[in-house]
Amino acid sequence: MADYRAPVKDALFTLRHIGMLEDLSKTERYAHADPETVAAVLEEQGRFMQEVFAPTNAIGDRVGLKWSPDGVETPAEFRAAYAKFVEAGWQGLNADPEYGGAGFPESVFACASEFETAANGALTMAPGLTTGAIECLQHWGTEEQKEVYLRKLITGEWTGTMNLTEPQAGSDVGLCTTKAVPQGDGTYLITGTKIFISFGEHDMADNIIHLVLARLPEAPPGTKGISLFIVPKFMVGDDSSIGERNDVRCVSIEHKMGIHASPTCVMSYGDDGGAVGYLVGEENQGMRAMFTMMNSARIAVGIQGAALGDAAYQKALAYSQERRQGREIGGDSKEPAFIISHPDVRRMLLFMRSHVEAMRALIVYNAAALDLSRALDGDEATAWGEIAELLTPVTKAWCTDVGMEVTSTAVQVFGGMGYIEESGVAQHYRDMRIAPIYEGTNGIQAMDLVGRKLGLRMGGVVNDLMDRMTATVAELDAAGESFASMATELQAGIDTLSDVTSWIMTSGLADPKEALAGATPYLRIFGIVTGGWLMARQALAARAELDAGSSDSAYLEAKIVTARFYADQQLPQAAGWVASVKGGAAVLYDVDADQLASV
DSSP states (O other): OOOOOOOHHHHHHHHHHTSOHHHHHTSSTTTTOOHHHHHHHHHHHHHHIIIIIGGGHHHHHHHOOEEETTEEEOOHHHHHHHHHHHHHTGGGTTSOGGGTOOOOOHHHHHHHHHHHHHHOHHHHHHHHHHHHHHHHHHHHOOHHHIIIIIHHHHHTSEEEEEEOOBTTBSSOGGGOOOEEEEOSSSOEEEEEEEEEEETSSOSSSSEEEEEEEEEOTTOOSGGGGEEEEEEESEEEOTTSOEEEEOSEEEEEEOOOSSOTTSOEEEEEEOTTSOEEEEEESSTTOHHHHHHHHHHHHHHHHHHHHHHHHHHHHHHHHHHHTTOBOSOOTTOSOOSOOBGGGSHHHHHHHHHHHHHHHHHHHHHHHHHHHHHHHHHSOHHHHHHHHHHHHHHHHHHHHHHHHHHHHHHHHHHHHHGGGGGSGGGSHHHHHHHHTTTTTSSSOHHHHHHHIIIIITTGGGGHHHHHHHHHHHHHHHHHHHTOGGGHHHHHHHHHHHHHHHHHHHHHHHHHHHOHHHHHHTHHHHHHHHHHHHHHHHHHHHHHHHHHHHHTTOSOHHHHHHHHHHHHHIIIIITTHHHHTHHHHHTOSGGGGSSOHHHHHOO
């Protein structure tokens, strides 16, 4: 089984040419994140994940977790690895320096998160949820809350959770019934049950800081009546000292298809009268605060597609170079050939590699747009913020859908051995399956894209993005014959995206159900074309580095070939989804539930 190797070189290439790292480092906010420093950070972080997190991945999958009324026991190897993670200070890489963070750009953090997730997807859930809690409190917490809770979260000594889902309130969070009763002293008593709470209970940190959605007495119905509360596992003093146990318990953990060593908890608040909570932000504004975490989490889930996809690709590539089967087509040898010599295996490997690179580029571009929206001022900041808003549902949904396909393809490269757990790729496939579901299912992401994001600035944001794509076509045309097919296919993809975007916006105005019926295939087209655009930009950058005399010719030439493969064989598939977009809603309702059940 191949060891995971962090793709530091490709991450740095993507940050330079897609993530606008040099421009970011010229801003006051990110002046410390110059390319040389970022390279040193990612090289060290990649080494850490390879040596510390990656060896525990299969162990966690095999050993799993132990629940008791006293708590959840994680594998001993997880506890040791997490302790080293805290000691190394990786939790605060993108956090506010005022409270102990390193303040690196989100684009750099995205690359580090990819290495972390690829090394061990289950263990990474703990720092991942903590990152969301940090971002929420940085934005919405009082100064007192920041001093008491934020510093310990940023060091990783304490972990954080996101408590939204209830048995009756999944995607429709407005059905939340967890109660919060004010006590007159600034505290609230929280009672209720939350489900699907990742790392809601564990033994790796000194305290767990739960961010819990609950409803105040007489609150308005739906999402307008939800507030957000800090509910610590152990009570905390003003000096961050830990006191008595709060009235919150993990009453069970789920038995899942994948991420076996990530405790997915059923949390009970108030079995003995009420868990003490502290309001975050204003009353009845909890959803605004929670979405600070959700947007971060959605990009983080998109990262899982690239991360687990790359981990599976690395295993498949290594296996293809050691497994002999069949003779090489057109070869003279009568000996069995390595399967990497077979055309269909090559096709699968290029499919995986090209999509991993496209996902990585989209994630970095989305994150860099967030960075620029924070580092710049005025209209520039607004414009980049709009791009980030537009791309977030695409990053989450397209990358996780494609991540499923990439991990599945890795199993296929192994053949029957891929179905055997010892190969390691079966775990990546199982671990990947949750990503299209949580933090808002991919269908919800598609609805968000067509229902909210396309309308940003009356369609001006999506048009601006397509103008950027068209400018890249002109660069490809000017680059010579070797880029001609890439230019042709990218332009065709842009034309397809433009056509279906106009249809969605027109049909949506006339009948929202028509637009929503085509939302998922529309997002697929959006992802394919955006991925193709970013691959083309990387190919142009690789050619420029070659022309400048770079000594890394093998890597750069491979970047161009991979982009050409994507353009020639993946971009044309965008047109195949048009009929699904424009098919409309009628056919979906021409059969009723009883007919669907008939056999």
